[in-house]
Amino acid sequence: MANVNASIVPLIALIVSSILMAATASDFYQDFDLTWGDSRAKILNNGQLLTLSLDKASGSGFQSKNEYLFCQIDMQLMLVRGNSAGTVTAYYLSSKGSTWDEIDFEFLGNLSGDPYILHTNVFSQGKGNREQQFYLWFDPTADFHTYSILWNPQRIIFSVDSTPIREFKNMESRGVPFPKSQPMRIYSSLWNADDWATRGGLVKIDWTQAPFTASYRNFNANACVWSNGASSCNSNSQSSASGNNAWLFQELDSTSRKRLKLVQKNYMIYNYCIDSERFPQDRPLECNLS
Numbered sequence: 001m002a003n004v005n006a007s008i009v010p011l012i013a014l015i016v017s018s019i020l021m022a023a024t025a026s027d028f029y030q031d032f033d034l035t036w037g038d039s040r041a042k043i044l045n046n047g048q049l050l051t052l053s054l055d056k057a058s059g060s061g062f063q064s065k066n067e068y069l070f071c072q073i074d075m076q077l078m079l080v081r082g083n084s085a086g087t088v089t090a091y092y093l094s095s096k097g098s099t100w101d102e103i104d105f106e107f108l109g110n111l112s113g114d115p116y117i118l119h120t121n122v123f124s125q126g127k128g129n130r131e132q133q134f135y136l137w138f139d140p141t142a143d144f145h146t147y148s149i150l151w152n153p154q155r156i157i158f159s160v161d162s163t164p165i166r167e168f169k170n171m172e173s174r175g176v177p178f179p180k181s182q183p184m185r186i187y188s189s190l191w192n193a194d195d196w197a198t199r200g201g202l203v204k205i206d207w208t209q210a211p212f213t214a215s216y217r218n219f220n221a222n223a224c225v226w227s228n229g230a231s232s233c234n235s236n237s238q239s240s241a242s243g244n245n246a247w248l249f250q251e252l253d254s255t256s257r258k259r260l261k262l263v264q265k266n267y268m269i270y271n272y273c274i275d276s277e278r279f280p281q282d283r284p285l286e287c288n289l290s
């Protein structure tokens with residue numbers, strides 16, 4: 001018996017310490033600032049939960065305290081319940097200036113029972129027009145689900161519950177600009193976009209359902225933090241302290257690639273690469289290469 005106990009103790013210690021780590025990893029007070037919408041944006045439960053809401057007077061939003069030059073970020077979101085038509089919840093990375101870079105998740109609300117659309121885009125040096133849209137294989141309003149962005153020097157991968165849904169590769173060598181020198185911050189907002197969001201603006205927000213609320217938890221980041229013109233990943237002390245930098249070189253293995261293809265086949269509802277009305281002459285360069 002003594003032996004059994006002796007082997008269980010370290011295991012319990014390990015479990016407890018990983019729970020503590022998870023708790024400290026997700027402290028919205030530590031990682032984010034509420035930036036607009038006054039009390040419509042709230043941090044709750046000792047920093048473990050964040051909620052945004054939208055009413056007729058205003059939406060709300062938050063942003064990360066840190067800027068990143070490459071990161072692997074996970075966030076769990078639960079989207080606006082019920083009739084969310086006309087609302088948009090945006091969760092994205094963006095740099096500043098007129099030639100900014102941006103990596104977007106946008107969740108386009110819908111009438112009760114109709115599917116949400118997950119809209120994605122990638123901007124490099126101020127140019128976007130790279131929309132891909134998906135339905136989800138679950139109800140994103142019923143529970144929290146994990147939405148992730150991997151951004152390293154070789155690629156951007158969007159994932160949902162660890163399933164990759166989109167990859168944007170670095171094809172600079174073929175003349176396609178790739179975000180790799182402008183630090184980005186994380187932004188999120190819930191706002192009124194009923195001029196376009198749901199069925200091209202046909203369905204308006206039903207204000208009798210307001211306030212609309214989206215919730216966030218379990219933020220986790222592996223990141224190169226940018227401060228005072230330097231990246232934490234370039235200093236030896238920092239990278240050895242943060243340990244595992246595998247994400248900086250990560251790519252899709254053959255299993256992930258198969259899952260990505262399957263999601264694109266079954267859930268993708270819009271792909272700019274095959275929109276010949278929009279691009280009648282030549283498809284965007286990166287579309288011919290991937």
Ligand SMILES: *[C@@H]1O[C@H](CO)[C@@H](O)[C@H](O)[C@H]1NC(C)=O
Binds near residue numbers: 110115116117197200
């Ligand atoms: C909302 O549901 C309708 C009907 O199923 C669908 O056509 C539409 O794409 C959905 N999403 C949005 C954002 O309009």
